[in-house]
Amino acid sequence: MNSLMKTGSTSPPMDDIQLAQLSRTDSDAFAELYQRHVTRVYRYHMAHVGNVKDAEDLTSQTFIAALESIKSFRGTGSFAAWIFGIAANKKAMFFRSSKPQVELDEALHISSPKLASDRLANQHLQLDSITRALKQLSSDRADAITLIFFGGLSNIEASRVMKKSEASVKMLVSRGLQDLRERTSLRLEVEE
Amino acid sequence: MNTFNHSENDAIKKLLEETAQKIEPSFAFTAQLEKHLKQTHKPKAGINMSNIKKITSPIGWAFALVVLAIAFNWIASQIAPKNIPATNIPEVVVTESTPSPSPTIVESSPTPTAPTFVTLPTSTALPFRDDFDGPLDKDWEWLREKDSDWSLTNNPGWLEIIAGFGLINGGNMNNLLLQPVPEGNFELETKLKFKPTEEMEFAGLLIYENAANHIQFGHAFCHAPSCTGDGIYFENMVRGSWNVENFEFEADNLEIVYLRLRREGNNFTAYISQNGEDWQLIGTHITEMNPLSVGLISGQSFDRDGQNPAQFDYFIINSLP
Secondary structure (H helix, E strand, O other), X not given: OHHHEOOOOOOOEOOHHHHHHHOOOOHHHHHHHHHHHHHHHHHXXXXXXOOHHHHHHHHHHHXXXXXXXXXXXXXXXXXXXHHHHHHHHHHHHHHHHOOXXXXXXXHOOOOOOOOOOHHHHHHHHHXXXXXHHHHOOOHHXXXXXXXXXXXXXXXXXXXXXXXXXXXXXXXXXXXXXXXXXXXXXXXHHHHX | OHHHHHHHHHHHHHHHHHHHHHOOOOHHHHHHHHHXXXXXXXXXXXXXXXXXXXXXXXXXXHHHHHHHHHXXXXXXXXXXXXXOOHHHOOOOOOOOOOOOOXXXXXXXXXXXXXXXXXXXXXXXXXXXXXOOOOOOOOOOEEEOOOHHHXXXXXXXXXXXXXXXXXOOOOOOOOOEEEEEOOOOOXXXXXXXXXXXXXXXXXXXXXXXXXXXXEEEEEEEXXXXXXXXXXXXXXXXXXXXXXXXXXXXEEOOOOXXXXXXXXXXXXXXXXXXXXXXXXXXXXXXXXXXXXXXXXXXXXXXXXXXXXXXXXXXXXXXXXXXX
């Protein structure tokens, strides 16, 4: 990835905004952005859909859409906030075009080929609990929590994605955590 | 108590963070997707001036000039205006409506590249009209009525329906106001006052067979790549999947819009107007659905607590030849 470094070997790596600008003409630049963000985008989708197949589909859709519209990224905010805006839309379209009553229940019981061992199966159960718990929250609260804890966004980045103030996002996270504590089985998980 | 709550919140935060850290996409998936992205990446065409300097032969220059001419034409086509918001088209000439019983329907293109104003003929009959000045007409029936979310008195003379949470294709959208589909060809019309602000909020006209097969035409907010944000959308769901063509049309802060939706055989054509007289073609969906009901909808918000009202001034069904 030397071509993506600033001049001189001691220069720091390019930041996301520089890479995004370069991505318009350079596939390596976009690949670098992809490598930096793919895991957090995947985690965000996993938290919402709870199964590997749909999370991979949504992650693919997110980055393909980002590549197609990279020219529209103007660098006024962070690249992470921009790509999570796309991810949030893909997630919204997914739930809009699917049949929620069936999907929610089935999604939580799809076995994942990647999670075959006992240890991973245990992790899958933990994720199942969280996915199920998030479904019980208002969509805004669930979004704020997944963007911050699974997407790794800052409050201000999440506020850009959600088009709300930073204070509103903090409030949504706080109330979301409170809901998880009071109304969901996560409380039991924590106590255990 | 607060200290206790904070420590419990911290424990849940820790659980969320730990779980997130354990989620990793498989190497096979990330490598395959990266390969796909690299293959589909199409760098912008550019002209390298150093290459031009190397052209010395007349044939080379002739070839270069042809390339430049093609590039010029392409650039000219790219900067030509494509989609002008309805609010910016004051000077379009619209011919008067004619009472001809055999209307001329303008053939729609899949995606109009420029506003196309057409003459819509006066209908031959007036089977139904509700101005929402009194109780709802007896022909109406609510599907999943939520009494607290609609009103005829909040804005007298208008029917107000809150754009609440619920998906029409999920079978959990409230307050679909429907009546039996008319026989033969017909045209629906309404005047809608609505400012969608939340993702997927939608209000407008509906031609409905069931949750998996329907057509909706109205004002919505959508930020997906195939959307234009605050816009007019004409959508067709077929066997549970949305048709990729949604005829997105930038609403540009439009609050009141007139909507017309025509059925002529398997052709379903949508028009909008800002004054109820000059109509602009949005597009045509061609589908073999078997509609059972027509009516009005407002909802599909992703905000569970959303209370955004959509207001309808009237609803008309005209028959068409």
